[in-house]
Amino acid sequence: MIKKHLQALSEKSVEIVSIISAVILWQLIAVYIVQNKFYLPSFTDVTFAFLEIIAKDAKLSFLGLDYQLPVLLVDLLYSLMHFWIGLLSALIIGIPVGMIMGWFRTIDRIVDPLIEIIRPIPPLAWIPFAIIWIGLNPLAAGFLIFIGAVFPIIINTFTGFKSVSRVYVEAAKVLGCNTDRELIRYVALPYALPSIAAGIRIAMGVGWMCLVAAEMFGVSRNGLGYKIWHHYYLHNMDLVLVYMLILGFLGLLIDRLLRYYVDGKLLKWRKGVVI
Amino acid sequence: MNYKQTIKLTSTLFFVFALIAAVFISGCTEQPTEQEEGQAATITELTFGYQPSTHQIAYITARDKGWWAEDLAPYGIVEINDNLFPTGAPEMQSMLAGDIDVAYVGAAPVISALASGLDAKIVAAVQIQGSDIVLRTELPYESPEDLRGLKIATFPPGTIQDTLLKNWLKENGIDPEEDVEILGMGPGDAMTAISAGQVDAVFLPHPAPAMIESEGTGRSVVSSGEMLQDHACCVVAVSGELIREHPDIVQQIVETHVRATEYNSENLDEAAQIFADDQDWDVELVKQSLNEWDGTWVADPNLIINSTVDYAQVQYELGYISTPLTQDDIFDLSFYEALDQ
Numbered sequence: 187m188i189k190k191h192l193q194a195l196s197e198k199s200v201e202i203v204s205i206i207s208a209v210i211l212w213q214l215i216a217v218y219i220v221q222n223k224f225y226l227p228s229f230t231d232v233t234f235a236f237l238e239i240i241a242k243d244a245k246l247s248f249l250g251l252d253y254q255l256p257v258l259l260v261d262l263l264y265s266l267m268h269f270w271i272g273l274l275s276a277l278i279i280g281i282p283v284g285m286i287m288g289w290f291r292t293i294d295r296i297v298d299p300l301i302e303i304i305r306p307i308p309p310l311a312w313i314p315f316a317i318i319w320i321g322l323n324p325l326a327a328g329f330l331i332f333i334g335a336v337f338p339i340i341i342n343t344f345t346g347f348k349s350v351s352r353v354y355v356e357a358a359k360v361l362g363c364n365t366d367r368e369l370i371r372y373v374a375l376p377y378a379l380p381s382i383a384a385g386i387r388i389a390m391g392v393g394w395m396c397l398v399a400a401e402m403f404g405v406s407r408n409g410l411g412y413k414i415w416h417h418y419y420l421h422n423m424d425l426v427l428v429y430m431l432i433l434g435f436l437g438l439l440i441d442r443l444l445r446y447y448v449d450g451k452l453l454k455w456r457k458g459v460v461i
Numbered sequence: 462m463n464y465k466q467t468i469k470l471t472s473t474l475f476f477v478f479a480l481i482a483a484v485f486i487s488g489c490t491e492q493p494t495e496q497e498e499g500q501a502a503t504i505t506e507l508t509f510g511y512q513p514s515t516h517q518i519a520y521i522t523a524r525d526k527g528w529w530a531e532d533l534a535p536y537g538i539v540e541i542n543d544n545l546f547p548t549g550a551p552e553m554q555s556m557l558a559g560d561i562d563v564a565y566v567g568a569a570p571v572i573s574a575l576a577s578g579l580d581a582k583i584v585a586a587v588q589i590q591g592s593d594i595v596l597r598t599e600l601p602y603e604s605p606e607d608l609r610g611l612k613i614a615t616f617p618p619g620t621i622q623d624t625l626l627k628n629w630l631k632e633n634g635i636d637p638e639e640d641v642e643i644l645g646m647g648p649g650d651a652m653t654a655i656s657a658g659q660v661d662a663v664f665l666p667h668p669a670p671a672m673i674e675s676e677g678t679g680r681s682v683v684s685s686g687e688m689l690q691d692h693a694c695c696v697v698a699v700s701g702e703l704i705r706e707h708p709d710i711v712q713q714i715v716e717t718h719v720r721a722t723e724y725n726s727e728n729l730d731e732a733a734q735i736f737a738d739d740q741d742w743d744v745e746l747v748k749q750s751l752n753e754w755d756g757t758w759v760a761d762p763n764l765i766i767n768s769t770v771d772y773a774q775v776q777y778e779l780g781y782i783s784t785p786l787t788q789d790d791i792f793d794l795s796f797y798e799a800l801d802q
Binding site (some may be wrong): 222223224225313314317318321322401402405415416418419420421422423 | 550551553554557558573574576577578579599612614617618619620642644645646647648649653654655661666781
């Protein structure tokens with residue numbers, strides 16, 4: 187049993203050494219070179235700041251009731267709420283729009299120029315309209331995340347549909363698929379799934395990055411992004427770094443979960459096709 | 462990857478790490494020589510920070526009239542830069558990073574920055590009072606109790622407005638955490654929020670209250686002077702390095718600031734025009750703001766010592782800073798006092 191664990195550990199030795207080396211290097215640079223917690227808090231500064239956060243409680247109001255929970259958990263719940271509002275909206279709108287654009291050329295010609303004009307506008311620039319149109323509530327934060335996430339989904343879905351081979355379409359027609367609905371359902375959608383999955387993965391990364399902007403204009407008094415701004419205003423750079431790292435780790439976790447379910451379950455048939 | 466390859470890669474990584482660490486520890490921490498220190502002491506440019514409010518017109522007036530350049534040239538200053546900040550918090554962040562030598566900024570952000578290790582001192586006052594609570598037109602107001610349950614937008618934590626508002630609410634028996642919802646925002650976002658009916662009130666420095674009133678979406682119900690009479694607001698903060706190495710330059714900065722402050726007080730219309738030109742505001746609106754506000758441009762730091770030290774205590778009680786600061790931690794009065802001699 188122990189031998190098995192040691193074997194597993196030795197297989198991961200390169201990754202472990204890489205992380206440990208980076209942490210030691212970070213600590214040495216912060217303590218001996220930079221020597222200023224404001225410019226670069228050391229690993230130990232960040233660890234103590236993390237322990238400080240862990241010990242704090244915050245109030246979570248839900249369905250008219252107040253719950254006293256660890257502040258980190260409350261921040262996480264708020265951020266996940268903002269994130270999922272944005273991402274689910276992006277999926278619900280982005281995938282059908284991308285499919286329709288990819289399948290119907292006229293619709294593509296109508297919608298494409300509009301998308302190409304709106305797409306380069308950064309989510310931050312939408313803050314004034316988020317306040318005016320939606321208000322200071324979680325939906326406004328979700329709106330900014332939606333803006334960041336929807337375009338990768340549209341573009342990738344469109345690309346997936348656009349690249350469906352004519353041979354498959356004609357073969358499907360010969361086999362009895364005659365309507366657009368049937369062709370999309372049985373040919374284009376399965377063919378485009380890997381591309382759509384890649385788009386969702388990019389969108390999740392972008393949406394997670396937009397979280398910091400989405401929580402900076404007063405939509406809530408909790409959230410991982412909000413806390414970065416809050417501690418930045420008070421110059422607590424160690425706490426800023428703690429929340430940045432938590433955002434990074436959670437982003438990684440969400441990406442791994444998506445890859446596990448999409449690559450491991452939904453696109454299981456591709457194993458051996460590509461790698 | 463087999464066992465041998467893993468060992469090889471591991472030892473390579475450790476070797477690289479040790480090499481980098483050795484270089485950093487041995488070479489880069491060397492102290493500068495006396496000659497290098499002497500060279501570093503000579504400066505030819507200064508960077509100011511300021512914010513888009515009528516509180517800080519003294520800086521803009523002195524800049525537009527060429528007084529900074531003219532007065533500081535004899536001290537070797539050939540270039541004066543400035544940066545505009547939405548609120549005091551990012552301005553102090555910039556000063557902490559060493560990018561700003563002289564800041565026109567609220568006294569409260571200076572306190573939170575000093576508590577975070579900022580090497581600087583307040584050398585002059587800029588103005589007292591001058592912010593208003595603006596309530597949406599349709600909401601009634603007779604006493605602070607009417608604010609209970611409302612959503613109020615103000616500047617972010619650690620700023621004058623945030624500190625003053627929370628302290629005033631507490632003094633009036635309203636818990637700033639439980640009884641009202643205070644949202645930290647920049648001036649543009651807060652004005653947008655009240656104009657769009659997304660918040661019930663804002664607490665902002667002038668001229669923002671005048672702008673909201675002119676739109677008809679809100680009305681000023683409490684001036685900051687009613688919250689704390691003659692309270693400190695904006696100040697001139699100078700980096701510790703500049704104070705220690707170039708006290709003559711700091712002395713001149715204070716003199717020029719006093720000149721601009723007095724000039725603005727005597728030429729209100731021109732001051733309004735200078736601000737309107739700098740920020741693309743309607744000059745009539747700025748004049749209206751300057752006639753209606755309860756603020757006063759002052760340069761004497763002695764007038765704001767007590768309220769500034771009080772802010773430090775309030776910030777300590779709010780948990781923003783870990784230790785309360787004293788007058789000596791915050792002020793260097795010597796430059797202003799030297800003006801009388």
